Amino acid sequence: MAVMCLTWTAALRDVLLLRDALCLLWVGGWPYGHAAEVGAPLTTDRGTVLSDQTYDVVERVEYTENGDSVVQWLRWAILIVVISIIALAAFAAISGVFTPAAPRTQAESVLLRAKAAVKVSPGSGQAWAQLARAQYLTGDKGRAYDSIAQARKRVKDETILWVNNQEVDMLIRDGKNAEALKKTDTYIQKDVDLRIVADAANKAKGISPPLETQDQRNQTTIQLFLMRATAEMNLKKYKDAVVSYTNALKMTPNAADVLTYRGLAQLKAGDKKGAKADFEQALTYMPDYTPAQAGLKAAGGK
């Protein structure tokens, strides 16, 4: 009972405070007036008004004659804007703008599916990594890195390489090139280690994995080298980037786009001859590949 009384008193106080605030805004004065006590004589510099007529006078002062027209208009404008803010927020909340009933863009749809996948198989690291990607693309960067950590906890096999790639990709997109570069060092080593383990296991079993699996596996490594090269390019370490591209090309020697990237890196590093060779080679695989054509022109070729 006592608590209830206290709550009610507090609520009443809040209401009174709100009234005071509105009064201050609306009529420009405290509701208690300039002459605080009813019945007290109003003092001015022109003498004293008779005390039994003071009450009427005070009323008139406060509520009708306070402030000039500019002030009045300002108060109206503020009130309208404040009510607009409240109405806009309320109706936006009602019409589901803050919490949409269904996805409205591709990113939201991908996020929804990724969340569902994690719900179905919470133990799958790949699902978590996919969720991280979706969260990153919808602008939820903090949670994206958390999801990567979750994925890392759950992955035990070679899928970890894919998770690593997601993380490096996010870091580069965030402009954290130095950190990305540092991480790729470890991840490339991890890749090599896992390859050795897998090869040994396959040899022991006397099998060789199907070409398709090998290709998928190589793609992950190539992607890592390419991302490393991108980070190096962003940090203007062009010579290092050339090395990274060369590493990628070891696995996919005929990739016109990678050759072109290496050509561009060599061009930046000042090796026009090497660049020209790369662009020319790229054009033998894809004769109408415009970036290679433009690169060749820049390298002084035809």
Next chain:
Amino acid sequence: MTDEISNTSELEGESGDRYYTETVVEVVDNRRQRVVLIIILVIALLALLALAFMVFRLNRGTNAPNKQSMPKGISWVRSIYGWSNSPADALSAPTDVAVGPSGTIWVVSGHDTIAGFNPDGTARQIIKPKGVASLEGIAVDEKGNLFVTDFGGQVFEYSPKGKQLDQWRVQLPNEIDVRDGKIAVAAANGVAVFTPDGKIIAKWGSRGTGNDQFDLPHGILLGDDGTIFVSDTQNRRVRAFTPQGRLMWSTGITPDRTKQGAGDFRNPKNMAGPFSLPAGMAFDGKGRIAVVDPFKFRIALLDPKSGKIAREPGKNGKQGRQAFYGDFGQTDGMFAYPTGVAYDKTRDWFVVADTANDRVQIIRLPYTGGSVTSKAIGAFSTPCCVFCAPLLLLLVLLVLAVLRRRAQREAEAQSGEETNA
């Protein structure tokens, strides 16, 4: 607030048997009061603007595409991915779309569901008919009733609430259109026209590549003069027929099936014509025919009289580029094997069944005959209008209240002066 009372004058009068004193007090406006109020107003206005911007951004959805990221001519309005936040309620390979009289967007999804959406993208009605094999095409009549083809060999009529009204048999029907009491059905090997109660008016065609033949037509359209437009999908041509079935024009290059590899889409020579696989059709605001091509990932606009590809108005009275819009991609504003299209005349937008992306996209194209009113209505067909409209109303009411109060005060002041006089 530190108002200063600078001047007091007294007036004495008699009211009944009681004396009262009216004191006119002039309050010198404190400059500080104005400054404070202006600061409050500016802060409040900034807050309102920030909120409005945030609501606008949220309303479009995260990562909504900008104009630069889209193919030339296309402006994206919104995408519809499903009718709830559950993945089970997501659209799945939508095959066809139709627009109802009040702008309702009807979608055939997953070959077994008919989903109705409001123009703002929110769900309206989900129909899951029983005993259907593979739903393909959809059309809506003037009353809002739905006509749906089931490739298993049926045509169904449903009320907007999902009640089955009628049903009749047609062999392998793909696409359907309804206009002025006529129902045209494009089936795998021909075209048939029915009355609303399913009685046949005309039918023609057989399956093949010949001049009077069809090969899996996936689009049909009834013109206002009774002309029937058919996109003869596998024959890669769009054709116009008189109501009796006489060929008027034909656009597109039909592959010679007797040659080896003529149907191979990987060969660029086979993709040379204006269409690779013309599918769904719709009339735009100017009465031109929009044909969606899933293998060219684009919408083409055709002149209904000649069948030629329409052109955009160019500079200096010359003709501009051909009216092809769209490109392949997964992001919003791009297409992946789109198969159905519909046009909303009131809102001047196209609704596209973007099949492989599992979504329906609402887009606008240039020069489609939309008026300023249609653009305004279109702009307000968003969840935005739900709060913009009351907000505007509120502002109008407030302004009216202010004006009324002022008028009242003036009247009071005048009557006061008169009394004093």
